[in-house]
Amino acid sequence: MTATLTPEKRPAPAAPPVGPRTTLAPPSRNTVTAAVLLFGLLAFSLWSLGEMDLRIDFTYALSFLERTVPFVWPSLPDALWYSVLTLAIVISGTVMAAVLSIPVAYLAANNTTPAQSTRWLGRFLSVTSRAAPDAIMAMIFALVIGQGALAGVLALGLHSIGMISKLTADAIEQIDEGPRLALRAAGATRSQEFWGAVWPQIMPSYIATVLHRTDINLRVSVILGFVGVSGLGYELSHALNTLNYREAMPWAIIIFALCVAFEIISSVVRKTLLGVQPTGRGLGDRIVRRATRDRADGQKPAAGAAAGRIRPWTSERVKTTSFAWIAVVAIVASVVISATQGSNFTNFWLNASIAFNRLWPPALAESKWETTAEKLFETVQIAGAATLLALVASAVIGSFAARNVAPNAGVRGGFRFLLVIIRGLPELLLCIFFIILTGLGPGAAVIALGIGGVGLLGKLMADSLEEVNPGPERALRATGATRVQIFTSATLPQAAPAFVGHILYLFDTNIRAATILGIVGAGGIGYMLAGAARINQHELLVLLLCVLVIVFLVEALSSFIRQLIK
């Protein structure tokens, strides 16, 4: 074999004439700043991970197993009733947020907002709602209207406005302005323009967002159970608090099953109502795809000539109308159920004033400031360490789940399925499980969020890898590069900016999640918040404010970095 046949051994071509390096632009200041910040975050996360005690004690595990099997299942009526109640709370809360999100999104979107000041108002409402932890809001509401369903509805309702209004505002900003201009030219008012031309365009994405949020809220409702909101989460927390693991485990399984079932339902609704083909990789989408695979349901245009002036009942219209009615019935039933369950308005003003007196004036003993700072820092550490864990695992799983990286469809399918399973697990259940295995403390939260984060980050990374321009990959393949070389030189560099965005997004999410998980005993500021909500209530607002500040800071940092690398 001659040297010329093996490219690696070919002598290097003559160096180009040496001169000042004018062709290679120096990295811009933005790139350098972003790189420094990102490396800082990485170093911080590595150090945090080192600080955490992640050892799993197998004697705990064994005794846990001993005390868990055999399961003691709840009676069927109980299981059904609490499932219905949980769904009712989740649906009522999400619907409340969905309705309130429309005006907020209208104000926040730059093409519909009446003035710059109203735009800031809309954004402020959206960000504040996103930053206020739902579990803490539920605690405060529980003080006023009693533990029960309504506190949960209000907490979910107010917190979900953040996400729904943000995504809706994004959708409004992306509409085709033409139809709106046409209505303006015809003399329509602002509200007629919105409902006549903007709303029909954003409705599919709005409905998809609301369904997605319902999915999320169903998982969140487990956490709300721990602060006294009725439903499956409350039954689970009750069983756990009394160390009754034989009863706790079946509740956990029911919650998991309900989450999966709802994902299937929302997938069916999206397909039927929005004409969205179930191309997603969620478990629900998979099942719907399988079930509807052989049925041809192509678009049947209305029979032309015979159409009279009465709107014909096409199969499309029958479907849409019946889903709309089912939705209306489900929403009304949910509102009725959650309004009548365990909320107590009889002493509303008395309770409100008692709660107010307990909360006000906010005060934090001087001796506690240091602990607070430590615990806040611990929460950020948990988020950093968990993000890093998730990143390492996602880099592998996400890559193999991408069509253009995985060696074959089977491997891709396997890793996609793994991601679906991970996404189906409510993080709180994972966390409780690891608290039992590792003992109270931040370690459990790190492992739980680390695992849970893979579901999100792995999926986002795989999607970004699949979205890269295939041209450079083909070009490298044509030069005879290996799969690994193609991946590192063509695929990865193109997907890298998107990766940074996803990682920062996960970090954001993890800060919030780490706060919440503290409530069940996984360290950080959440543990203090839970204590404050039960005993030292005047501390609650101070602590809450601290959390808000941290959330804002982290969100500002990550959006700053995202701006830099844009």
Next chain:
Amino acid sequence: MSSSPVVTLTDVRKNFGTTQALRGVSLTIEQGEIVVLLGLSGSGKSTLLRHFDGLEIASSGSVEVLGSDVSALRGRPLRELRSRIGFIFQQFELVGSITVLENVLTGALARLTGPRLGLPTYPAALRDTAFDLLEEVGLGAQAFQRADTLSGGQQQRVAIARALMQDPDILLADEPVASLDPESSEAVMNLIREIGMKRKLTVICSLHQVELALSWADRIVGLRHGEVVLDTVAAGLSKEQVMEVYGRVATSTGEFEAVASELAETAAEMRAVVGK
């Protein structure tokens, strides 16, 4: 008819930043005239058209339409004026996800109070009118289809029906056939003219195709670089005469259109910059 003109422009100037889109346009259009604003993309004809119903406000000069000073109008009086002027767009601008019939009905919004969503929210009498109009433009059978399932030519007919739903006095059309194939173009142009004649509307249409303009209009107003360079009756005018006015004697339509599309790109870029 009334002796006062429908549209009176006096020395209208419009600047987008440092770009002068209109440089002193004066123009009078009488009731029932069928006028073409002819010019290359970027000559200012679309901008001019948008001044007639207040979608653009002149930087200086006066725009008087149907007896009111457009630049001075705000709120309800502006909406009332707009409701008397039908506007047909190059890209049709229908809401794709709702039915054809509802799209037509949105033309009547100015007569209704409050927002409307869904066919049942419109009065039955209006729905009947909308049906009649759809039948008039030849799309009665498509009334309950989603608007985005129609072809381009059909969508433009729906847009015409929507404009007629306003029961307008003036019909403005901004390059109504630039996105259509030749056959649909002819049909749509004929429909606009037919409707204009039948209802005695004032029709003002911007076009860039010289031959089409010559065969269609009663009067031709030529624009170049934001100025009126030609204003005459169409009858007896030859293509060469029009071309001369443009300062470039094109040997073939192909060359003319190559220049036009090049200019259109520049204009689109400019608009994008101005839009920000």
